Amino acid sequence: MSEDIKKPEELVQVDFKPPKKKWSDPSVEFKKGTYNFSALPGNLDYLSLYNPGKWYAPEEKWPVPENWQEIILKGLKERLDRYRSLKIFMDVCVRCGACADKCHYYIGSGDPKNMPVLRAELLRSVYRNNFTAAGKIMGKIAGGRELTLDVLKEWFYYFYQCTECRRCSVFCPYGIDTAEITMVVRELLSLIGLNIHWIITPAANCLRTGNHLGIQPHGFADSIEFAVDELEELTGIKVDAPINKKGAEILFVAPSADYFASPHYYTLLGYLALFHEIGLDYTWSSYASEGGNFGLFHSQETMKRLNSKIYMEAKRLGVKWVLGGECGHMWRVVHQYMDSLNGPADFLEEPVSPITNTRFENTKATKMVHICEFTADLIKNGKLKLDPSRNDQWTPTFHDSCNPARAMGLLDEPRYVINAVSNKFHEMPENTIREQTFCCGSGAGLGTDENLEMRLRGGLPRANAVKYVKDKYGVNILLCICAIDKATLPTLLDYWVPDTEVGGIHELVGNALIMKGEKRTTDLRGEPFVGKEIEKDV
Amino acid sequence: MNVIVSLAAVIVLILLAIVGVGAIGLDYLFGVVIPYAAFLLFVVGFIYRIFSWAKSPVPYRITTTCGQQKTLSWIKSSKLENPHTTLGVIGRMALEILFFRSLFRNTKTEILPGPKVVYGSNKWLWLGGLAFHWSFLIIVIRHLRFFIEPVPYFITMIEHLDGFFQVGLPMIMLTDAVILTALTFLILRRFGPKLRYISLPADYFPLLLIISIAITGVLMRYFTKTDIVGIKELALGLATFSPVVPEGIGLTFFVHIFLVSVLLIYFPLSKLMHLGGVFLTPTRNLANNNRMKRHVNPWDYPVDVHTYEEYEDEFRDVMKAAGLPLEKES
Numbered sequence: 001m002s003e004d005i006k007k008p009e010e011l012v013q014v015d016f017k018p019p020k021k022k023w024s025d026p027s028v029e030f031k032k033g034t035y036n037f038s039a040l041p042g043n044l045d046y047l048s049l050y051n052p053g054k055w056y057a058p059e060e061k062w063p064v065p066e067n068w069q070e071i072i073l074k075g076l077k078e079r080l081d082r083y084r085s086l087k088i089f090m091d092v093c094v095r096c097g098a099c100a101d102k103c104h105y106y107i108g109s110g111d112p113k114n115m116p117v118l119r120a121e122l123l124r125s126v127y128r129n130n131f132t133a134a135g136k137i138m139g140k141i142a143g144g145r146e147l148t149l150d151v152l153k154e155w156f157y158y159f160y161q162c163t164e165c166r167r168c169s170v171f172c173p174y175g176i177d178t179a180e181i182t183m184v185v186r187e188l189l190s191l192i193g194l195n196i197h198w199i200i201t202p203a204a205n206c207l208r209t210g211n212h213l214g215i216q217p218h219g220f221a222d223s224i225e226f227a228v229d230e231l232e233e234l235t236g237i238k239v240d241a242p243i244n245k246k247g248a249e250i251l252f253v254a255p256s257a258d259y260f261a262s263p264h265y266y267t268l269l270g271y272l273a274l275f276h277e278i279g280l281d282y283t284w285s286s287y288a289s290e291g292g293n294f295g296l297f298h299s300q301e302t303m304k305r306l307n308s309k310i311y312m313e314a315k316r317l318g319v320k321w322v323l324g325g326e327c328g329h330m331w332r333v334v335h336q337y338m339d340s341l342n343g344p345a346d347f348l349e350e351p352v353s354p355i356t357n358t359r360f361e362n363t364k365a366t367k368m369v370h371i372c373e374f375t376a377d378l379i380k381n382g383k384l385k386l387d388p389s390r391n392d393q394w395t396p397t398f399h400d401s402c403n404p405a406r407a408m409g410l411l412d413e414p415r416y417v418i419n420a421v422s423n424k425f426h427e428m429p430e431n432t433i434r435e436q437t438f439c440c441g442s443g444a445g446l447g448t449d450e451n452l453e454m455r456l457r458g459g460l461p462r463a464n465a466v467k468y469v470k471d472k473y474g475v476n477i478l479l480c481i482c483a484i485d486k487a488t489l490p491t492l493l494d495y496w497v498p499d500t501e502v503g504g505i506h507e508l509v510g511n512a513l514i515m516k517g518e519k520r521t522t523d524l525r526g527e528p529f530v531g532k533e534i535e536k537d538v
Numbered sequence: 539m540n541v542i543v544s545l546a547a548v549i550v551l552i553l554l555a556i557v558g559v560g561a562i563g564l565d566y567l568f569g570v571v572i573p574y575a576a577f578l579l580f581v582v583g584f585i586y587r588i589f590s591w592a593k594s595p596v597p598y599r600i601t602t603t604c605g606q607q608k609t610l611s612w613i614k615s616s617k618l619e620n621p622h623t624t625l626g627v628i629g630r631m632a633l634e635i636l637f638f639r640s641l642f643r644n645t646k647t648e649i650l651p652g653p654k655v656v657y658g659s660n661k662w663l664w665l666g667g668l669a670f671h672w673s674f675l676i677i678v679i680r681h682l683r684f685f686i687e688p689v690p691y692f693i694t695m696i697e698h699l700d701g702f703f704q705v706g707l708p709m710i711m712l713t714d715a716v717i718l719t720a721l722t723f724l725i726l727r728r729f730g731p732k733l734r735y736i737s738l739p740a741d742y743f744p745l746l747l748i749i750s751i752a753i754t755g756v757l758m759r760y761f762t763k764t765d766i767v768g769i770k771e772l773a774l775g776l777a778t779f780s781p782v783v784p785e786g787i788g789l790t791f792f793v794h795i796f797l798v799s800v801l802l803i804y805f806p807l808s809k810l811m812h813l814g815g816v817f818l819t820p821t822r823n824l825a826n827n828n829r830m831k832r833h834v835n836p837w838d839y840p841v842d843v844h845t846y847e848e849y850e851d852e853f854r855d856v857m858k859a860a861g862l863p864l865e866k867e868s
Contacts, residue, residue, distance in 0.1 A: 012653040018735035048842065082837055084594040085820045091591075092815035095741050097733050098640075098663060101647040107655065117736055134740075134807055141543060143738040169602045173634070173641045173667075174812055175821035177602060207844045208852075217853045218860035244863050286862060287849050300597075301841050308843040316846055335828050340598050340835045362609045362622075366829035373609050380612060407600075409607030409620040409826060416613070431645055431657035435604040435619070461647075464655040 005033065005452060008496060012460065014110040023118055024125065024140070026150040028157045030058040033453030036160055036446060039200035044193070046204040047302065052193030057156065062149065068192045069147050073130055075188045080131070085180045090127045092174050093120060099168040099176070104439050105161055108457030113158050116168035116178040122158055123185055126151065156194055159185040161454060163446055164297065164329075165402035165439035182444075187299045195298070199445035202294045206306050210289040211256035217286040223259040224284060231269050234526065236519035239276035241284060244317070248283035249354060251314045254325030255292040255483035263503050264486045266524045267326055270510030273524075274375065277515050278355045278383060282323065288313035291330040292483055296337075297445040304341040307333055310368075311342050321351040322368040326504050328401035328482030329443065331370060335408045339366045356381040370404075372413040372481060375509060379420045385514040388423045390523065392530040394477045394501075394508065395424040397469045399462065399489070400437035401482035411435075414481055417505055421512035426473040432465035442488035455488065456495050463496035470497055477501045479508065541728075544742035548750055548797075555796035560789050568792045569772055570781040576799035583806025588814050597835035599828050602821040622827045631823055635816055638668055663727070670720035673713035674748075676700060677755075680711070684773035714756055721749045744810055747801055754794035764788050 035057055044051040052063040065071065080087050099116040101107060106114040113119060121143070128135030129144030138144070145151060164179035189195070205214035215223070224241050232238045242248060252275075258268045275282055288309040295303030314322050324334055339345065348367040351360040358377045360369050378384050398418055404410040411434050418425050432438050441458025442451075469475040478489060478500060486502055493500045511523045522528050558564040605616025617626045618633060633639040646660040680697055683689045701709035725745045728737050758764040768784040769791060775781040804810070817823065850857065850865055857864060 008653075012649060014649055016732070018731055023735065081594055082597060084591055084596045084818065085600060087591055087594045088815045088819055091587075092809060092812040092819075094809050094812055095733075095736050095738065096641075096663060096667070097736060098644050100732060100736075101645075107647055107649070112732075112735055115732075115736065121736070141739055143740055166602055169821050170604055171640055171643055173638055174816050175602055175634075175640065175819040177600065177821045180600065208849075210849070216856055217862055218856040221860040221862055246863065286857070287846050304841050305843055308841075309846075312843070312846060336600055337598055339828070340833045340838070344832050358610070360609075361830070362607070362827075363829040365832045368829065376613070377610055380610070406602055406604070408828075409603035409605055409616065410609075411606045412613050413609060429657070436643075460649075460653075461655050464653060468654075 005456070005495075011108075011453070011456060014108065014457075016110045018112050023112060023121065024145055026122075026145070026148065026154040028150075028154050030153075030157065031453075032450075034161070034451065035157055035454075036196040036198055036448050036451050039195035039197050043197075043200045043204035044195065047200065047207065049190060049195065049200070050193045057153075062153070062194075064149070064152070064192050064194070068152070071191050072147060072152075072188050075191050076127065076184075077131070079184050079187070080127075083180065083184070085177065086184055088174075089120065089176045089181060090124055090131075093117065093124065093176055095121075096173065098171050098173065099178075102168050102171045103178075104163075104165070104167070104441055104458045104461050105454070108441070108460040109454070113154075114161060116172075116176075119158055119162060119178055120176065120181050122151070122155060123181055152189075152194075155185055156189060159189070160196055160446060161458075163402070163439045163441065163443035163458065165443060166406045167402070167436065167439065170406060170435050183296075183300075186297065190299055196445060198448045199294050199297050202292075202445075203298060203302055203306065206290050206292075206294065210285075210287050210309065211260075212290060212292060212294065213256060213260055215256070215260065220259070220286045220289050227259065227265070227268050227272060231272050234269070234520055234522060234524060235273065235515055237273075237276065237515055237517060239272050241272055241275075242282070243284045243286055245283035246317050247319075248281050248317065249320050250280065250282040251288070251310075251317060251319040251322045252282045252284055252325065253288055253291045253310055253322060255327035255330055256290045257292070257483040257487055258325060261483075261487055263490070263501070263507070264483055266507035266510070267486075267504030269524045270504065270506030270508070270513075271325065271371070273510045273513055273515060274384075274506065277513055278378065281354065283317060283319070285313045285317065291324055291327045291334075293330060293333045294445060296329050296333050300337075300341075303333060303337065307338055308342045310334075310338070311345055314345070315347050320349040321363075322348070323371060323374060324368055325371050326481040326483070326506060328403040328484060330483075331410070332403035332407040334366065334368050338368070353377055355383050370408075370410060370413070372410060372417055372505065375506070376413040376416045379417060384509075386421055386509075386512040387514055388421050388512050389531065390511050390529050391422040391508050392424070393523065393527065394422060394503075395426065395473060395475045396422055396477045396479045396503075396508065397426050397428050397466065397473075397475045398433070398505075399428075399440075399466075399478050399480040399485060400433055400435075401480055401485055402437060402439050402443060404481060405435055405437050409435075410481075414479075414505055417509065418479060421505075421508045424473075426469050426475055428465040428469050432461065438462040438465065440482075440485045440488050440492065442492070443484050447484055447488045452491075456492065459489075459492035460496065462489075463492050466493060466500060467497045470500060475500070477503050479503055479505055481505055540737055540739045541742045543739045544746050547739075547743055548746045551747075551797060551800055552750065552793055555793040556789060558796075559792040565783045565792070568796050569783045570776065572799045573776060573795055574781075576802040580802035580805055583803075584811075584814065587806050587811050588818075591815070591818055595836045596820045596824070597837060599824050599826075599833040600820055601824045601826040601828075603826050607826060620826050622825050622830070624825060627823060627825050631817070634822055638664055638671075641667060662723070666720050666723040666727070669716050670724060673717040673720065676713045677711075677717065680713075684770050685777040687770075687774055710760075714752070714759070717752050718749075718756070721745060721752065725749065740809055744801070744804065744808065747797060747804070751794060751797045751801065754790050754797065758788070758790050758794065762788060762790050764791060
């Protein structure tokens, strides 16, 4: 953590008193630690996006094309005609304020433009000014604002301070979903070349190599092989992890962080152990090796391009259906967009578990099953031998990731699995879990080092709920089913709730799973099982 | 500032009616022409707005799920908070529209020393909103008695229920008291620092307008001498397209009906259209059956994808070296 980050005692002094300056004044200050670096030209070119060259947000001059207002207004008109959601959300807000203190960024920063209502008004005011009769005639009195360069900068600042977590939409009496608005504004900004590095780089890498980090196929194969070796060291069992295997029954797609990053890696070991133990006929793909989709944070077009690989690869390999790993926004794309974007998946079969013969009827069109649905079914049918005491070193709580919670309703499957593999599970307070769960504060492409202060502020509500159960029950691990969570929550917890680990559900499944012929005394992190180390000493 | 602009607008409107009828004697204009025009603009405007929303498609099924999804047979799904059937959606929408389900969730977030982030129950907005909307609806229904002869039984019944407590004479209507209380609450809460910061003239104006309508109504009913028979004659005339303006129905009435006319005209131009929008909102009115049933995007178009062949062409050598299977050896 860099030296100039404020101390927690200081950062938590949030002032909720609105400033003197009216919100309609668009001027923003790009404060260090609260915004993201702009995209690299090479990656924009790879994605065939408009490339304005190198630029830097705090600089006075922005490299926008001369007719940028025209491009944006035309783009907005197009999107109003394409999305009923946008049109209704522009028109019906009554500014009741119910959403205001539901946003993690508002809670952590007190900046009124982080209230969902005002974030939306930033666009709504321009919409009124240019597209409604009242706004055209009465201008400011009708709440209209001219689209100026300052407004553009304000958009860039605040629509990259929304993680598209959709918590506000749970509380809105009209279901206004700020994510819809943020997605549209980010598309508009991209039309004139304003993009951020942390979205465009993973997207370009993913298009080319199949994963966010740009690791080439042999590197991917090495990582999987390395994990197989490591699992053998831990358990004495050499598992098979086929890659690009034609004719396998199931294609498995996980977020790439699972095989490149920690603590994701232990979840990968969990998957490998589980698939071996049940004898699953599956394959990884090096081409479709990324479940995550940063296109969701950029534009529906980029999302569609990246997502296309999964079905294309499933078809090429001739699998029956697709199984997906622990990832949050990946599952929003799979559940709510994939079939519409790149379906129909009529070349696949309706998913049936080869182990339990359970038909996953809820996936009969999209043909993709969530690993928690799959594992919960295995456990319910008694197909796994589990020893939950092998997770006794952990007192876990569970962080519902925004997208599985509010775009799917995947709430009880993960809890069922956790309770089957652990003895000490405790829930966080009810206003912070399930559909009311709080974002990690780093989603939607905002999990960068340069944006750290904003992430820590946005992560306060989540971290504080963890602190509550840590103090009350001694919780020492925050479980989650999202790669961005696993990548960013450790930093957050280090800052707000030191000495709390982050892990995946299938890491704990891997620990509890009793494998035939195993020789193991440690968990997947290589730590001795609690209680077992004493036996060894005796 | 925003509240002053709105207040000024409402005062000007009231004066317009007073001067128009009281001083110039434009009874027919304010009693017949404007109400007809307003009603027409309301109906046409409302329908136009609904159509203009409906014209834009719903390319993706973007339900906000607020409960357990339908998956494995042994996991109980939340049929109303996360509906996967049309019936469930109807239930969810009914809860939303009739009882403001989402607003019922409202909490108040505070950061206490510690730090401790706490979420207190905060149902006042829900209660105030519900009280206002329901009493408004009942009052509108009660008013139908002026437009229909003989008065249908259900209107008389509603009126009886509304006057259930029979306080004083003329009977005090519960909804009159409730709507004024609720409106007072709804406008006062806008003066708190946070709400004042986000409020536009368009937020104060309809509240002040409706308050004025309610006050003139209450004045007529309980305080000024009003010729009810004359008003009924006028209303019935409007409803049967044979308008007459009887003598002596009083200035308050003209102010009242003029403000109602303004409300009708203003309605389709404003945020009041949430009445229509709430039915159409895609995060609430779609079933979460996304993986069960294909949802077609009507404007879908092909995009440039990166095919496996292109990928293999670029990485064939390293894939070969890593022993990965290939489509083409070279």
